[in-house]
Amino acid sequence: MDLKDLYQDLIVDHNRRPRNFRRMPDANRVAEGFNPLCGDKLTLYLKLDGGTISDVSFEGSGCAISVASASLLTERLKGATVEEAEALFADMIPLLTGKLPENAPREHFRKLAALEGVKEYPSRVKCASLSWHTLEAALKNAGQPVTTE
Amino acid sequence: MSVAEKLIALDPLALRADFPILAERIHGKPLAYLDNAATAQKPQAVIDAVTEYYTHMNANVHRGVHQLSERATAAYEGAREKLARFVNAASPREVVFTRGTTEAINLVAQSFVRPKLKPGDEVLVSTMEHHSNIVPWQLVCEQTGAKLVAAPINERGELLLDEFEKLINERTRFIGIVHVSNALGTVNPVRKIIDMAHARGIAVLVDGAQAVPHARVDVQALDADFYALSGHKMYAPTGIGALIAKAEHLEAMPPWQGGGEMIRMVRFDRSIWNDIPHKFEAGTPNIAGAAGLGAAIDYLEAVGMDRIAAYEAELLDWATRRLEQVAGLRIVGTARDKAGVISFMLDGVHPHDIGTIVDTHGVAIRTGHHCAMPVMEFFNVPATARASIAFYNTREDIERLAAALEDCRRMLA
Numbered sequence: 001m002d003l004k005d006l007y008q009d010l011i012v013d014h015n016r017r018p019r020n021f022r023r024m025p026d027a028n029r030v031a032e033g034f035n036p037l038c039g040d041k042l043t044l045y046l047k048l049d050g051g052t053i054s055d056v057s058f059e060g061s062g063c064a065i066s067v068a069s070a071s072l073l074t075e076r077l078k079g080a081t082v083e084e085a086e087a088l089f090a091d092m093i094p095l096l097t098g099k100l101p102e103n104a105p106r107e108h109f110r111k112l113a114a115l116e117g118v119k120e121y122p123s124r125v126k127c128a129s130l131s132w133h134t135l136e137a138a139l140k141n142a143g144q145p146v147t148t149e
Numbered sequence: 150m151s152v153a154e155k156l157i158a159l160d161p162l163a164l165r166a167d168f169p170i171l172a173e174r175i176h177g178k179p180l181a182y183l184d185n186a187a188t189a190q191k192p193q194a195v196i197d198a199v200t201e202y203y204t205h206m207n208a209n210v211h212r213g214v215h216q217l218s219e220r221a222t223a224a225y226e227g228a229r230e231k232l233a234r235f236v237n238a239a240s241p242r243e244v245v246f247t248r249g250t251t252e253a254i255n256l257v258a259q260s261f262v263r264p265k266l267k268p269g270d271e272v273l274v275s276t277m278e279h280h281s282n283i284v285p286w287q288l289v290c291e292q293t294g295a296k297l298v299a300a301p302i303n304e305r306g307e308l309l310l311d312e313f314e315k316l317i318n319e320r321t322r323f324i325g326i327v328h329v330s331n332a333l334g335t336v337n338p339v340r341k342i343i344d345m346a347h348a349r350g351i352a353v354l355v356d357g358a359q360a361v362p363h364a365r366v367d368v369q370a371l372d373a374d375f376y377a378l379s380g381h382k383m384y385a386p387t388g389i390g391a392l393i394a395k396a397e398h399l400e401a402m403p404p405w406q407g408g409g410e411m412i413r414m415v416r417f418d419r420s421i422w423n424d425i426p427h428k429f430e431a432g433t434p435n436i437a438g439a440a441g442l443g444a445a446i447d448y449l450e451a452v453g454m455d456r457i458a459a460y461e462a463e464l465l466d467w468a469t470r471r472l473e474q475v476a477g478l479r480i481v482g483t484a485r486d487k488a489g490v491i492s493f494m495l496d497g498v499h500p501h502d503i504g505t506i507v508d509t510h511g512v513a514i515r516t517g518h519h520c521a522m523p524v525m526e527f528f529n530v531p532a533t534a535r536a537s538i539a540f541y542n543t544r545e546d547i548e549r550l551a552a553a554l555e556d557c558r559r560m561l562a
Binding site: 003006007012015016036037038039040041061062063064065121123124127 | 498499500501502505506509516517518525530531532560561
């Protein structure tokens, strides 16, 4: 078990300089995620334009893994379709928990593959999956009025 | 303390040899175990006592006339006597075995306090309580319409005693107070609080989970109505603990859980309860755990609680000064009277990352809210990292933590 598999340069960089780290006043989907174990809290903002995620951002505080995971998520999903986001969510959890079959396609993860290292650290899986569960919640609240505070 | 004890200072290196787990290697490195406030490691004598119990004594207690039952009962009741002596309870009748501190507090909340509460009444605790000394009172308040009131602390993590006293009023029915804070290390002036309460006819429960392993506790000197403790934090197995309570209270309290052991006679129209403390010990208890607790007390008595307290105070002081030298480190909880615990933040590194990184150095600490979320809220932090010491820890363990923290800073800050 090498710590460098967990804290890869890409993850350290996204923790130090999170991308798309801002409130989005005109978001039409907002969801909050909370990890009571370590106090990680994040708010995910989505702007859905038809079936496309035209903008995505987040705010909050958390450990390096949760911040980098959220940052990488926003980078990966900007411009993606909702369908693509749902498919990624379905694959991300197995990737993080080490349950993705060896021969499963991985190209679509792109930089998100850097998060796979958490599978060796069971207590940290929740840190990496928090933003993805929050995304799922944001996508599912379709039809509900979304407050933008 | 005997003269011999005073003359011979505690030798942590010799005592470490009594704890087999301390020889474990973690990620290929020696273990520096600094998570003693979560649970303490077990000396061989405790492990042996549990094995000995299952090998030579296993039977139910107070039930059989056969030899094994006699042995099991002797081990179980022997542990009760040892614990009574250890905390200077007036009698073994004042020692109720529980699963731990949490169960002891729930017992008092439901059996002693609940029948006394009416809507508008108050239960007073402090801001620095562990969840186990908050939630049982919230439950009993919900059940009765009473209100839970929390007394404030200052920026050092000390109880504001004047404010505490002001919050005691004619509606206050009960007080719960932690002896030593698990999240901050603060030692509370429990005797003063008990005096304040008794002057107004209010009974007090002291959560002693973090106090008993670190210093001599005398429940009669404290005049505590109820004193709750956990075996596993005092080098005994998990799943055994105790409520030490004044006999007059236990006599007056209704049973909490019903079942075998807690009765003298059962008929469908009426049952008669057993004597204290058995009235509160329904079902087959954790006999092996009690045997282990007895062995842990023997061990602690042999080492000497005064020597343990003196050694740990010196190590805590040294560790505090050493960790303060780590760049970007800020200690949370700087009470003048502290025991065993250093909670801290490291600039630019989240506590959860600290926990993972120092673990790869073989250093075990706790990170998170320490089951004291109101404390985290007061200090406006999501979590802290916490090093908590025992008498088997050394300056070397602290040096290794400091080096691992430097590594955290290099990697993430």
